[in-house]
Amino acid sequence: MSRYFRAKIADNHSLNSKTFLITISPFKKAPAPKPGQFYMIEAGDSYDPLLKRPFSFFRKTSGGIQFLYTVKGKGTSLMKDYKRGKVISIIGPLGTGYPKPEKGVTPLLVAGGTGIASIFSLAENFSKRSCLMYGAKCKDELLIINELKCLCNKSVVCTDDGSAGEKCTVADLLNNFINSRLAHTDPYVLYACGPKPMLEVISRIAIKHGIKGYVSLEENMACGFGACLGCVVKTVNGYKRVCKEGPVFPIEEIIW
Numbered sequence: 180m181s182r183y184f185r186a187k188i189a190d191n192h193s194l195n196s197k198t199f200l201i202t203i204s205p206f207k208k209a210p211a212p213k214p215g216q217f218y219m220i221e222a223g224d225s226y227d228p229l230l231k232r233p234f235s236f237f238r239k240t241s242g243g244i245q246f247l248y249t250v251k252g253k254g255t256s257l258m259k260d261y262k263r264g265k266v267i268s269i270i271g272p273l274g275t276g277y278p279k280p281e282k283g284v285t286p287l288l289v290a291g292g293t294g295i296a297s298i299f300s301l302a303e304n305f306s307k308r309s310c311l312m313y314g315a316k317c318k319d320e321l322l323i324i325n326e327l328k329c330l331c332n333k334s335v336v337c338t339d340d341g342s343a344g345e346k347c348t349v350a351d352l353l354n355n356f357i358n359s360r361l362a363h364t365d366p367y368v369l370y371a372c373g374p375k376p377m378l379e380v381i382s383r384i385a386i387k388h389g390i391k392g393y394v395s396l397e398e399n400m401a402c403g404f405g406a407c408l409g410c411v412v413k414t415v416n417g418y419k420r421v422c423k424e425g426p427v428f429p430i431e432e433i434i435w
């Protein structure tokens with residue numbers, strides 16, 4: 180099935196001053212997305228910006244496919260003004276999804292900032308089996324908290340300024356979690372998405388404690404489907420394309 184399709188904007192509303200939730204309704208049946216996959220979305224009406232922008236699959240509803248996006252530059256500024264009924268072109272779902280955990284293994288979900296967009300679909304899939312650690316700069320930037328609390332077995336949040344949850348980083352939350360469970364033998368698997376420096380620290384903590392896991396990387400992208408090599412990262416198995424072999428990689432594979 181072709182991954183290129185056109186879709187109508189069904190809804191596009193703000194969740195805070197810079198983050199929006201957009202729902203797109205494809206004109207024809209599009210391939211089903213897996214948690215961790217992403218779509219390249221047309222940003223604007225003209226040739227500037229020329230390239231589509233990558234966004235993680237957030238959720239599928241009866242209204243269509245949803246994405247959660249933060250306004251960063253030109254493309255996302257144009258997207259935030261998309262009105263209901265507008266038609267845009269999209270490519271997806273692209274990339275690899277998160278691998279499923281082995282039986283009896285508890286998923287540890289770690290999200291920083293808009294990394295929650297990718298982690299949310301996992302939380303939904305694991306229906307009450309996962310433990311979530313989620314951090315943002317401030318209270319206003321912690322998104323969809325009530326839904327997440329319902330979806331996860333346990334959830335802890337933190338902010339840089341202490342305006343909600345604990346005043347610390349998600350790395351501190353992960354360390355606390357592991358230290359409080361040292362006497363327990365439960366097997367865990369880590370799934371993390373967020374800024375690269377956060378993913379590096381989280382991966383090192385997990386590796387140190389013998390926890391397996393996966394990170395979803397967000398590199399700048401041009402084509403989104405493996406043709407331009409614009410998104411390569413260094414791994415222990417050579418250079419890999421984030422859009423094709425990723426965006427999800429085992430934590431021990433990335434050379435930070």
Ligand SMILES: Cc1cc2nc3c(=O)[nH]c(=O)nc-3n(C[C@H](O)[C@H](O)[C@H](O)COP(=O)(O)OP(=O)(O)OC[C@H]3O[C@@H](n4cnc5c(N)ncnc54)[C@H](O)[C@@H]3O)c2cc1C
Nearest residue numbers: 232233234235247248249251252253254255296397398399
């Ligand atoms: C696989 C993948 C999934 C993503 N999922 C989401 C998501 O669910 N929600 C969301 O808000 N964002 C997500 N992003 C990031 C998003 O694609 C960028 O923020 C967006 O492309 C910026 O476009 P722009 O035209 O507004 O900004 P530009 O004008 O292109 O750039 C503005 C600033 O953003 C930086 N930037 C551009 N692209 C990226 C990127 N890929 N990662 C980090 N910084 C970038 C630039 O370096 C620049 O500093 C994802 C990126 C990838 C690769």
Ligand code: FES
Nearest residue numbers: 401403407408422
């Ligand atoms: S964005 Fe072109 S190869 Fe990944």
